[in-house]
Amino acid sequence: MIYFDHAASSWPKPEQVIFTLTQFLRENGANPGRGNHKMAAIASEAIYATRVKIAKLLNVQNPNQIVFFMNTTQALNQAIKGFLKKGDHVITSHLEHNSVRRPLEYLRKELGIEITYVKPNEQSKLQLKEIENAIQSNTRLFVFSHASNVLGTIQPIKEIGAIAKKNGIAFLVDAAQTVGRYQIDVKEMNIDLLAFPGHKALLGPQGVGGLYINPSIELSPLIHGGTGNQSEKIDQPKASPNRYESGTLNTVGIVGLGAGIDYIEQQGIEKLKNREWQLTQYLLKGLEQIPQVKWYGPDLHIERVPVVSLQIEGHDSNEVATVLDSHYQIAVRSGFHCAPLAHEICHTESSGLVRVSLGHTNTEKEIDTLLNALKEIISLMM
Numbered sequence: 001m002i003y004f005d006h007a008a009s010s011w012p013k014p015e016q017v018i019f020t021l022t023q024f025l026r027e028n029g030a031n032p033g034r035g036n037h038k039m040a041a042i043a044s045e046a047i048y049a050t051r052v053k054i055a056k057l058l059n060v061q062n063p064n065q066i067v068f069f070m071n072t073t074q075a076l077n078q079a080i081k082g083f084l085k086k087g088d089h090v091i092t093s094h095l096e097h098n099s100v101r102r103p104l105e106y107l108r109k110e111l112g113i114e115i116t117y118v119k120p121n122e123q124s125k126l127q128l129k130e131i132e133n134a135i136q137s138n139t140r141l142f143v144f145s146h147a148s149n150v151l152g153t154i155q156p157i158k159e160i161g162a163i164a165k166k167n168g169i170a171f172l173v174d175a176a177q178t179v180g181r182y183q184i185d186v187k188e189m190n191i192d193l194l195a196f197p198g199h200k201a202l203l204g205p206q207g208v209g210g211l212y213i214n215p216s217i218e219l220s221p222l223i224h225g226g227t228g229n230q231s232e233k234i235d236q237p238k239a240s241p242n243r244y245e246s247g248t249l250n251t252v253g254i255v256g257l258g259a260g261i262d263y264i265e266q267q268g269i270e271k272l273k274n275r276e277w278q279l280t281q282y283l284l285k286g287l288e289q290i291p292q293v294k295w296y297g298p299d300l301h302i303e304r305v306p307v308v309s310l311q312i313e314g315h316d317s318n319e320v321a322t323v324l325d326s327h328y329q330i331a332v333r334s335g336f337h338c339a340p341l342a343h344e345i346c347h348t349e350s351s352g353l354v355r356v357s358l359g360h361t362n363t364e365k366e367i368d369t370l371l372n373a374l375k376e377i378i379s380l381m382m
């Protein structure tokens with residue numbers, strides 16, 4: 001199988017991730033923070049070790065401000081529903097995943113919050129002026145993804161963070177497509193809340209993600225109880241991470257995530273990113289040679305995350321992806337990628353797009369196989 005669906009979940013995982021989590025599972029199944037015995041203490045330490053690694057990656061001083069959830073969606077829900085109150089206004093964009101849009105629209109119905117969706121320019125880049133012009137006296141939150149999972153566009157997060165800071169507005173970043181791939185410094189970028197997956201560019205297993213919470217922010221927890229400490233108290237603990245981590249954590253997954261971060265650091269984040277960019281340009285240049293293929297997102301020379309969405313003119317994306325899978329053993333993602341407003345911008349709201357998302361382990365040869373498959377499909381369909 002040729003795997004081009006890294007934007008959904010990365011695969012294959014580094015051998016050291018598989019080895020580390022398997023070894024941990026074999027040697028220690030204790031519940032972290034639920035006992036005074038040695039095995040429970042080792043499990044707690046293993047979780048803390050991954051917290052430290054993520055904190056270092058994001059330039060967070062106190063690792064306890066990193067909170068684990070199952071995925072980015074849960075982290076985004078905690079941030080959005082835990083922060084916004086009745087009467088608040090939030091600014092977001094047409095490029096957001098429904099993990100952002102749905103909780104916001106839910107709060108619009110439930111609490112009457114106001115939402116402004118700003119549109120990107122023709123290069124799918126957010127416009128700082130548009131964001132500034134949308135600010136109202138009750139604007140409390142900006143929510144933007146660092147990079148689009150449909151178009152690959154990298155957004156000017158640092159500049160948006162500066163606007164947020166200047167106006168006293170909290171800034172939530174959906175880093176699903178960038179954490180582990182791009183250097184993120186929450187201090188320098190003025191990010192107050194950052195949601196991330198463990199199973200994409202961080203190369204960990206599924207079932208782990210998290211949220212960075214600036215110490216000045218106290219969110220209302222979405223889930224209560226099961227914190228394993230302060231059991232005598234009726235109320236949820238105040239301090240992070242216990243305030244937000246209710247119930248037993250995915251210890252094995254978190255240990256695997258720690259091994260994924262080690263791998264990235266050993267290889268060098270810049271080296272991996274440059275390889276992905278090289279492969280992305282190779283793919284885009286190949287697609288340029290096929291006139292019946294239309295690809296979307298920023299121009300060829302503008303850096304993007306390794307995501308290229310395309311269309312064979314006149315053909316439904318699901319049909320093309322099914323043929324790629326069944327006849328060529330090539331895994332891509334079709335449809336709307338959980339971001340229907342992004343498809344409105346591309347005018348692909350009825351056909352969807354075929355998304356090819358690469359990882360540093362892919363090769364030029366695999367891309368050639370895809371390009372030849374697309375040419376063959378076109379010749380058979382015409």
Ligand SMILES: Cc1ncc(COP(=O)(O)O)c(C=O)c1O
Pocket residue numbers: 007008071072073074097099145147148149174176177196197198209
């Ligand atoms: C931009 C973006 N946000 C949120 C998500 C949801 O991530 P998860 O599957 O970790 O919940 C994704 C997943 O692809 C994404 O690409």
